[in-house]
Amino acid sequence: MSWGSRLSRAGIEQPTILQRAFQSNSLYFITSHGYQLPLESLHIQRLTSIPVIAAVIDFDNTDTAWRKYDAMTARELFKMYGCSQRLYKEVFEPAIQAALFAPGEQCSAAATLGMLYYYMLSHQENSDFLLCCGEVEEKILSPWLQLLEMEGLKFVANKVPSSMTIDTDSGCISAIVCGDDVYKADAFVSATGLSSLQSIVKNSPSLWSHREFANLLHLSAVDVISVKLWFDKKITIPKVANVCSGFDDSSGWTFFDLTSIYDDYYEESITVVEAEFYNASQLIPLDDDDIVSEASLHLIKCIQDFEGASVIQKSVRRSPKSVINFLPGSYKYTPRGSTSFPNLFIAGDWIVNRHGSFSKEKAYVTGLEAANRVVDYFGTGDFAKIIAVEGDEPYIETLRNLSRRANELKSQIPFSEFFLQ
Known part of the structure; x- marks a missing residue:
């Protein structure tokens, strides 16, 4: 990448489909009994x-x-x-x-x-995966935004879209409303999560009168909590990425050994771990200390050495209703990249597309697809090249x-x- 970020390789190519499905040199499945x-x-x-x-x-x-x-x-x-x-x-x-x-x-x-x-x-x-050797915001997003600003893009910070207005004569979206501020434009791309777009739809009668947007209200999202913990001693963690079961019947979690991944921690005599809990509505109301205690207990179940370590620093991030719940029957309500408004497009890993990508790769691809739709709408500009998944x-x-x-x-x-x- 042109701004000098570095990625750490985690994983290796796997020789067979079944082995690819279940094994990775850096990805472990850990059970509630603590064995891997x-x-x-x-x-x-x-x-x-x-x-x-x-x-x-x-x-x-x-x-x-x-x-x-x-x-x-x-x-x-x-x-x-x-x-x-x-x-x-x-x-x-x-x-x-x-x-x-x-x-x-x-x-x-x-x-x-x-x-x-x-x-x-x-x-x-390429069934291995890459992890950024530092905070993604610091290493990738901030330099990328600075690069875009140098190209003439203007970013409006700390503004939450609340509704959209429609030009009844043209049938196009004319502006997006953020509280008391109104931003007009010729084309719009919604790159928000499901919950944010649902909120905009609820506050925009002209949107929810269209079935495709009313259908969004049938979809649901789940809570995610991310906990970053600094421990006072070096702990050996066999693999950098771990998928865990046994949190409870409805929630899953993962944890990553940032000490091995991040350049800043590699030579330190401490251990830094980031854990993510999914479908974690029962954890959202807890205070930070209680969430840290829960995370520590589950880490101990997986790796016994955590029992003798103390948390010296913590960071808890709550993301309520932040990711879509792919409920059975939800496909028919899920939007595509184009909408019935000729100048409104949608991007995100939760929408329907045919590229075949998934998760962060899908989010990136749908962003490129939205940009190409804007170019096509205006009839000018260069189309982004989208690399197809392997045949x-x-x-x-x-x-x-x-x-x-x-x-x-x-x-x-x-x-x-x-x-x-």
């Missing part, structure tokens, strides 16, 4: 995941595939394909809770398959084509639409 799984211990249980691969292959990120699987929960999907209880509870459910922020019985099977496809198939040659390997493409053909033949059977799909 790079899953040699699961043996026969791992074999029960093989039928799930059929569903991952069948799911090709099309509208048809989303509608086929979206009404089903992730738990129902794994049960239907014969996944073992232990494999689901100790591997798949923690992964679902960390990636989709809710337990399997609250997550759409379609969203789950999209997540599995992203990690299992579309990134087979399917030949045998995956063959299996996927067979699956499509089988679905086509099934749809031609008399009375096939008579039965519940």
Whole structure:
């Protein structure tokens, strides 16, 4: 990157789909009993995941595939394909809770398959991941914003959008309202989270009179808490990134060894850890000290050496209703990048697109897509180049084509639409 940020590699390429699904040299699954799984211990249980691969292959990120699987929960999907209880509870459910922020019985099977496809198939040659060697805001975002300001962009800080106004003559969005301030523009991109856009819709009668925006109110979001802890001694943490189960039945969490990742901490005689708790509504009302106590207790369950360490500094960040809950049946209410207003576009990792990316990569891609739509709307400017996800390997493409053909033949059977799909 031109502003000199540095990234730390965490992970290695994995040789097979199943190993990619379950193992990483830097990503561990940790159970409520405190032991860690790079899953040699699961043996026969791992074999029960093989039928799930059929569903991952069948799911090709099309509208048809989303509608086929979206009404089903992730738990129902794994049960239907014969996944073992232990494999689901100790591997798949923690992964679902960390990636989709809710337990399997609250997550759409379609969203789950999209997540599995992203990690299992579309990134087979680069299944490792990179972590910034410092605070993302300091190392990446702030230099990037400064670079954009040098290009002539103007940023308005500490302004929360509350509503939008519409030009009834043109049918376009004319301005965005932030409290007492009104900002006019020729085109608008909403790059907020779901909750923020819902708030704007509720305060904008001209928006919620449109079904696509009224549908947003059917969607829901979950709470996330991030806790950064400085401990007074050096603690050996086997892996830098850890996906954990056992917090409770509805919440998942992850923690990262920042001592190994951040340049500033690498030579220090302390340990710095950041933990994130998802679907954490029960933690939101607690004060900072209580949240730190909860986080410390769970770290001790995972790594015993934390028991003899004291917290010398803390940082707690609450993000209520900050990430979408991919509930079963939510797909039909989720917006696309374009809207019925010709100059209003949406970006974010929670909207519908067909690129095949996921999480932060999807957020970035949808931002580029929104920028390209603005260029197309104005009829001037340069389109951003969007790199496609890796194509399917030949045998995956063959299996996927067979699956499509089988679905086509099934749809031609008399009375096939008579039965519940």
